[in-house]
Amino acid sequence: MIKQTDKINPKVVDLSHHNTPASFDDAYKVGIRGIIHKATQGLSYSDPTYYRRKDNALKAGMLWGAYHFADDTDPRKQWDNFYKFVKPDDKTIMALDYEPNGNHTMNLENARKFLIAAEEALGRKAVLYSGNLIKETLKKPDAFFNAHPLWLAQYATQYELPVGWTKYWIRQFTGDGSGANPHEVAGLGKGLDINTYAGSDDDLRRDWYKAPTTVVASPQMVANVFPQTTVMKPTTNTDSEEYLETHIPEIKIKPEDQVNPPYANTKPVDANTAVTSMFPWFKPWWL
Numbered sequence: 001m002i003k004q005t006d007k008i009n010p011k012v013v014d015l016s017h018h019n020t021p022a023s024f025d026d027a028y029k030v031g032i033r034g035i036i037h038k039a040t041q042g043l044s045y046s047d048p049t050y051y052r053r054k055d056n057a058l059k060a061g062m063l064w065g066a067y068h069f070a071d072d073t074d075p076r077k078q079w080d081n082f083y084k085f086v087k088p089d090d091k092t093i094m095a096l097d098y099e100p101n102g103n104h105t106m107n108l109e110n111a112r113k114f115l116i117a118a119e120e121a122l123g124r125k126a127v128l129y130s131g132n133l134i135k136e137t138l139k140k141p142d143a144f145f146n147a148h149p150l151w152l153a154q155y156a157t158q159y160e161l162p163v164g165w166t167k168y169w170i171r172q173f174t175g176d177g178s179g180a181n182p183h184e185v186a187g188l189g190k191g192l193d194i195n196t197y198a199g200s201d202d203d204l205r206r207d208w209y210k211a212p213t214t215v216v217a218s219p220q221m222v223a224n225v226f227p228q229t230t231v232m233k234p235t236t237n238t239d240s241e242e243y244l245e246t247h248i249p250e251i252k253i254k255p256e257d258q259v260n261p262p263y264a265n266t267k268p269v270d271a272n273t274a275v276t277s278m279f280p281w282f283k284p285w286w287l
Helices: 024-030 050-059 075-084 108-123 130-139 203-209 219-225 240-245 255-259 270-280
Strands: 002-007 011-013 032-041 063-069 092-097 125-132 150-153 158-160 170-175 193-196
Touching: 011 170, 011 203, 032 050, 032 075, 032 092, 050 063, 063 075, 063 125, 063 203, 063 240, 075 092, 075 270, 092 108, 125 130
Parallel strands: 011 032, 032 063, 063 092, 092 125, 125 150, 150 170
Antiparallel strands: 002 158, 011 193, 170 193
16 A cells, blocks of 8 residues: 555544534634534434534534444444434435444445445445555455545545545544644534545535435345345336236227217217306306
8 A cells, every 4th residue: 555645634523422512613714614423323323412413513504424333233224223313315424434343343245235225225325434444354446335435534644545446535634632633623622533625615515515426236236235135127028919918908899889989979069058058047248
């Protein structure tokens, strides 16, 4: 891996219930433009501070996102927990926090399953947050993983990209007081997780609100990753004569109708007659 150096441009802070932000307005004044907040963990946990802080951050003009802290339980059910709690719109970043979690660390294939479930539900790709774990588990370029925006965690002025990525989207350059400066943001506190973005405020907003991507998780890919999923394939050509003959009920026409179709001898009714027959009391002025 090649070490690279970037210019620290703090634009995004990620928070959880462990932090105690006092003023998102003050953070906005010093240049912070986005907040990505912990929403859920595992199968059932949800952060009790998420929605109150979301409201306050949006009122201050911040961009908003949510992340899920992964564990080793069923990835589809983890996604369901995340999705149902956040109820994301198309302006909410959705991120998988793929990092070491002791004996309950999510493995790479379960990360894949989680991201496939995310793309199926969102119609766009979730963001992948990771640092050492993705570098250790992803041994070669992978078209699926590499297509996801990378939120890189590396607490330093220099960084190394995981295999297959040519750039990161944002980089967490400091956390818990470690890494490059600054370690604090006005209004949000000290010892924060702060992220650099290589672009302007307008660039960040465009990236954040990027139009949904075409879903690349094909039905066969889903079936391969989730064996229990049935991939529906058409078994019958519903346009064939054989199908139509056996599935469309026969319509029997009475012989008398073939000679004298219903209403064949009905005389047309003029407008005046129609009006007076419907409303006998009405005397048209034109008659």
